[in-house]
Amino acid sequence: MPATGFWIRRIQWPMMELLKENRTRHYMAELRRAQSLQTDALLESQRKKLGKLLDHATRDVPAYTEFASEWETHREQPERFLQRLPILSKSRFRQNADQYLSQHTNPAKLIGNRTGGSTGEPTRFYLDRPAVERYEAARWLGLSWHGIQIGDPCVMIWGSPLELNQQQERRHRWKERWLKNRLILSAYELDTEQLPAYLRLIQRFQPVYLYGYASALHSLAEMMLERGLSPGIQLKAVVSTAESLHAHQRQTIESAFEAPVINEYGARDGGMIAYQCPSGRMHIFSENCFLEVVDPLTGIPLYPGETGALLVTDLHNSVMPRLRYQLGDMIALSPQSCDCGINFPVLEKIDGREDDMFISTHGKIVHGHYFNHIIRGMDSFRTFQIVQHEPSRLSLKLVKDPDTYLPADESRLLAGIQAALGDVSVQVAYVDHIPPSASGKVRYAIRECPLTTAPRME
Numbered sequence: 001m002p003a004t005g006f007w008i009r010r011i012q013w014p015m016m017e018l019l020k021e022n023r024t025r026h027y028m029a030e031l032r033r034a035q036s037l038q039t040d041a042l043l044e045s046q047r048k049k050l051g052k053l054l055d056h057a058t059r060d061v062p063a064y065t066e067f068a069s070e071w072e073t074h075r076e077q078p079e080r081f082l083q084r085l086p087i088l089s090k091s092r093f094r095q096n097a098d099q100y101l102s103q104h105t106n107p108a109k110l111i112g113n114r115t116g117g118s119t120g121e122p123t124r125f126y127l128d129r130p131a132v133e134r135y136e137a138a139r140w141l142g143l144s145w146h147g148i149q150i151g152d153p154c155v156m157i158w159g160s161p162l163e164l165n166q167q168q169e170r171r172h173r174w175k176e177r178w179l180k181n182r183l184i185l186s187a188y189e190l191d192t193e194q195l196p197a198y199l200r201l202i203q204r205f206q207p208v209y210l211y212g213y214a215s216a217l218h219s220l221a222e223m224m225l226e227r228g229l230s231p232g233i234q235l236k237a238v239v240s241t242a243e244s245l246h247a248h249q250r251q252t253i254e255s256a257f258e259a260p261v262i263n264e265y266g267a268r269d270g271g272m273i274a275y276q277c278p279s280g281r282m283h284i285f286s287e288n289c290f291l292e293v294v295d296p297l298t299g300i301p302l303y304p305g306e307t308g309a310l311l312v313t314d315l316h317n318s319v320m321p322r323l324r325y326q327l328g329d330m331i332a333l334s335p336q337s338c339d340c341g342i343n344f345p346v347l348e349k350i351d352g353r354e355d356d357m358f359i360s361t362h363g364k365i366v367h368g369h370y371f372n373h374i375i376r377g378m379d380s381f382r383t384f385q386i387v388q389h390e391p392s393r394l395s396l397k398l399v400k401d402p403d404t405y406l407p408a409d410e411s412r413l414l415a416g417i418q419a420a421l422g423d424v425s426v427q428v429a430y431v432d433h434i435p436p437s438a439s440g441k442v443r444y445a446i447r448e449c450p451l452t453t454a455p456r457m458e
């Protein structure tokens with residue numbers, strides 16, 4: 001609703017700034033200035049912020065005070081010093097979480113948060129308002145690259161129902177509608193009969209953009225294409241977040257909604273990390289975070305262009321600094337810049353979750369996309385899910401397409417799995433559909449055993 005957007009920008013945000021000292025737009029202006037800096041200036045600015053964070057962490061955060069004297073002798077090279085610190089895995093953090101809380105934090109100012117726990121135990125952590133506002137600022141800046149501004153109407157296609165009672169739900173919907181100009185639709189409660197009603201809701205709300213999980217947007221898009229339904233409105237973009245966006249999903253979403261798909265890359269416990277620009281590249285908010293990529297088996301730093309485990313250091317979460325936090329994603333940084341005018345460094349690719357990586361009986365890492373790639377080339381199956389329980393024991397769920405199923409495809413698929421993973425047993429089951437996990441996300445490839453259980457052979 002355009003009038004609501006005007007009200008949000010002209011009245012509500014200035015009021016929040018005045019009364020609650022909200023600084024999101026101030027941080028956004030800072031980021032906007034930074035995006036035109038030259039590479040050297042950007043690096044220098046990031047180095048200064050990292051140095052300040054290390055000063056604070058080694059002085060006030062119990063987990064890091066033992067490194068204080070070492071930091072004193074390496075103050076000139078914060079990036080190098082950071083590499084001397086241990087990698088912080090989620091389980092290591094969970095076991096000692098209170099050690100990461102800054103000693104001089106006012107408990108009243110802490111904001112508690114936790115990850116959804118779609119892959120294992122949820123991780124609980126704290127941040128403060130400025131850190132949250134900096135994430136928000138990064139998101140709004142990313143959206144502004146595509147002509148979307150604060151307060152623009154948005155329909156969220158969300159996977160998981162909110163855990164609220166009726167009164168909370170009404171309050172939540174009111175806030176969403178009038179303070180954020182957002183309408184939330186649950187993609188997983190949707191069936192094909194309700195689809196036209198959903199589309200009418202979207203048409204009536206007149207959003208400028210849609211926002212949702214890749215898989216939620218994808219399942220809605222597939223239903224629309226199957227029934228030949230169009231969105232009936234002109235969208236600036238469809239923003240995909242919270243999950244890897246596969247190329248086939250992007251294609252389906254773009255053709256169903258007749259709008260470009262923008263990828264947003266962030267995590268609750270990692271902040272807003274990168275955003276796709278109009279030239280299609282992912283720019284890293286290097287003013288907000290410091291990223292490293294390491295070999296997931298050895299922890300050795302990798303070069304730009306090489307894919308490995310991502311370590312995030314949030315430069316502004318001073319209440320609970322987590323240095324070299326292993327987020328669980330596999331990515332590659334790019335040695336190249338982009339021609340769009342935004343000078344933030346480029347993230348070459350997001351290659352899925354570490355949990356999507358399989359380990360062969362020879363100790364080699366095999367990407368979950370590998371199975372996706374084989375199956376997408378066959379007409380026999382609509383979709384699938386493969387789980388590695390132990391290095392040599394897997395299960396495979398297949399949703400057959402009864403019209404085009406060929407037993408030979410299944411043999412080829414099993415041969416492909418064994419070619420990649422070695423002499424493994426695969427238990428096959430035919431199912432009607434693959435249900436989403438509790439968080440609402442659908443996963444194609446899941447590894448349940450640690451990456452390091454298999455012997456590593458050179």
Ligand SMILES: [Zn+2]
Nearest residue numbers: 277279338340
């Ligand atoms: Zn760009």
